[in-house]
Amino acid sequence: MSEVKISAEPRTEFGKGGARRTRRAGKVPAVLYGHGEAPRHIALPAREFAAAIRHGGMTQVFNIEISDGSAALALPKAIQRDPIKDTFDHVDLLVVRRGEKVTVEIPVQLTGDAARDTLVMTESNTIAVLADATKLPEHLEASIEGLEAGSQVKAADVKLPAGVELAADPELVVAIVSVAQDQTIEPEGTEEAPAEEPEPAAAEA
Template sequence: MSEVKISAEPRTEFGKGGARRTRRAGKVPAVLYGHGEKPKHIALPAREFAAAIRKGGANQLFAIDVSDGTQALALPKAIQRDPIRDTFEHVDLLLVRRGEQVTVDVPIHLTGEAARNTLIVHDHDTLSVTADATRVPDHLEASIEGVQPGAHVTAGDVELPSGVELAVDPELTVATITAAPTAEQLEATLPEVEEATEEAEAEVGEVTEVTEVTEAPAEGEAGTEGRAEA
């Protein structure tokens, strides 16, 4: 994976208030750490960072140029997102060196088509591997072409690029192929589904009597209506 050059500014405001002001300024609060160095708080341009992550994934390598003269090579270690706004709240960046081996979790893509009338159960969406910090793949692939029900795709079945090694047991199950339920099996479960639906509707339909309690105004205070009439 090629590195992305990105500029950054030192960050002097900390805490929730400082982070909010950083985000309002169109930047992402981040911290650089690793190799025994003192953590460095920085702010990254939000649009550039988001574009890089969308293109390269969560393991995108960044060449960071801080305005105070600091230059660093780093990989995202932890990314906090706002699920509603789909924005980045904070990023932990791990300092790396060229040629250094790192262990990261890489997404797995299943390729091909399994046998007809099957379902694919994803046991793991990522796989832990060890690779050169500058050559971390953005994803890994495993073929399910023609796989029959009852089969398993394991970590050992995943195709690894040159220089990338598994950091987990090769027998770890990545995906399970199961037979899709037949029409008869689905029909047999209908009574249970209908019963559960009826019970849920009955619970929603229950009416609980609520008694409204109105507190008297404190001494020396008029009620709402009294103030309106005054």
């Protein structure tokens, strides 16, 4: 994952009112913390931050240049979004150092096709790995090629790049392959009964 340079400025207003004013100015309220340093409240340009997150997600490394002359490398730790506007309300950023190893949840992508007449159910979209903070993979891959019903893909089956170690439980289930159910089968007892023939009219005396 490549680094993204982004500018920031110190944030002096706090609370809900200050955060709203920051967002109205086209910026995202954020806090930088880690390595025993006092938390620093900053504001990030919303458009640039959103573009970087769309590309790199939670593994995106930010090279933050603050207007007071300081700088920091950081990873997104927590992001609060507005579910209606799809904007960012607040970001927690974890300060990291080059060569430092961190534990991060990485998305898992399934590759290949399971056997015919099977259904693949994802149990976990991410797994935790230990890797260099500035060399995090964007995603990991696990093959389901040819897997029969009853098979499982576990964390231990996920392909890891060089320098990346598994931090999750190796037995963590990532996906399950099961028999595909035929949804067109009609339940029993739904067939209509044949219509009864009318009885002949009684002969007149």
